[in-house]
Amino acid sequence: MPDIKRKTKTFFSLLKRAYFSWDRNDPWARSATIAYYALFSLPSLLIIVVTVAGYFWGQEAVQGRITKEIGEFIGMEAANSIEEMVAAAALDQSSTWALVFGFFFLLFGATGVFFQLKAAMNNIWNIAAKKNNVKRIVINRIISLGMVFVLGLLLLISLIISTILRAISDYLAKITPGITTFLLDLADFVLSFTIIMSLFASIFKWLPDVKLRWKTTYLGAMLTTALFLIAEYLIGFYFGQSDPASVYGGASSVVLILLWVYYTCLIVFFGAEFTVQYALHKKEKVEPNEYAEPAIYQELQRLESKRGQLIDEKRILDTLQSHTDKDEEEKKNQESEK
Structure with missing residues (x-):
């Protein structure tokens, strides 16, 4: 019991320190910047994610799942607008040169938001990238592209497990129909939590230019996921009550996307600050990699x-x-x- 009390006290102390550090680093301006980049990166990013996961599962199934997930966050109207963006930004297959140039512009656009997120993560860890050269710029883009493929892989895993859960649910419905819904909802929550946590842990591990152990990132990723799921409900409640779409008219879908990314970035930055405070508390050896310095x-x-x-x-x-x-x-x- 004393050990639990001590750990609880330490946890809230870390939360307090993380909050003050988070507020000092001006997350509001940085979140607004990344939301702006995300608006232009979103079509390219989703095309790559749909292509990667759709290669194994079928693009229609993947695109339908993405639309459903985004719709749960910001409403089906905005989700359908995003789906239309993806369709409009699809690569032109009629010309080889158009396909080549379109592919490179697609990669550049899809990695833009992670490129900006990387700079924000470096700022949180109080490190700065050394003078950029062509090699480092290419490496940064590859890392950002890797995060895009991680999104595609996690989505693929989610689709596979969801199909397995549906098959188990159909089987259990014949045996114990009373508890099938509860078990399915519980399994779906655990699945969502695990996948989102893995994404946040990957962001905390790979994006900043620091040498960091996976073990150090998971507590921050768990906290970020919990806050993200709570914010998902609160943002959905806010959108439902205030109906911001009615205020902005035709631009409502764009505004909802910006708000969604903006609030998500605020949460991600707080989780990253908590990870920093946790690493300091544990006296973890964290140092810049060869491309960065204090x-x-x-x-x-x-x-x-x-x-x-x-x-x-x-x-x-x-x-x-x-x-x-x-x-x-x-x-x-x-x-x-x-």
Whole structure:
């Protein structure tokens, strides 16, 4: 019992520290930035996810599942709009060059949101990427593309397990129809929780330029998933009560997508801050990888550069002031001579 009390106290202490660090890093502006990028990345990202999972399961089934899942978050009207975006952004098969260029633009667009999310994660860990070169830019895009494929893989696993659960449900319905619904709902919740937690753990592990153990990411990923599922209900309740779609008219689908990504990013950033505080509490050895360094080094360089700039500005002001004083002195002399 004392051990449980101590762990509970430590947990709430970590939550408190994570909140203050989260608020200090201005998550509001960063979430708005990523929501903006996500709006343009979403069609490309979903096309790749649908293609990856659809190769094994069928694109219509995958696209229907995505529309259903998104519809549960922000409503079927916005989900149908996203489905139309995906259809409109599909690659043109009529021309080889159009297909090649379309593919590269597709990859660039799909990885944009993860590229921005990576920068935000680095900021949370107080590290900064070293000077970018072509090799590092390519690696960053590959990592971001890897996250897109992780989404496709998790969706595929979700579809497979959902099919298995449906088969088990049909079997149990013949034997114990009374508990079938409860068991299915419980299994579906555990499935959703596990898949979402795996996604968040992957983001915390792979996106920031730090060497981090999987074990360190899972507690933060569990907390983020719990907050995400709670927020899913609250956001759905808010959308249902306030009906923001009626305020924005034809732009309602775009606004709902932006709001959904915005609030999701706030939660992800808090989970990342909690992961940082947990790593500090456990005295985990966390250090930047070969492509990054502590942010304080670059901050000191900026301050030194700013110091040199201020010295130059002061020298210019002193020179201007000396000229002004000289002119005033000459003017006084001329007046005295008269």
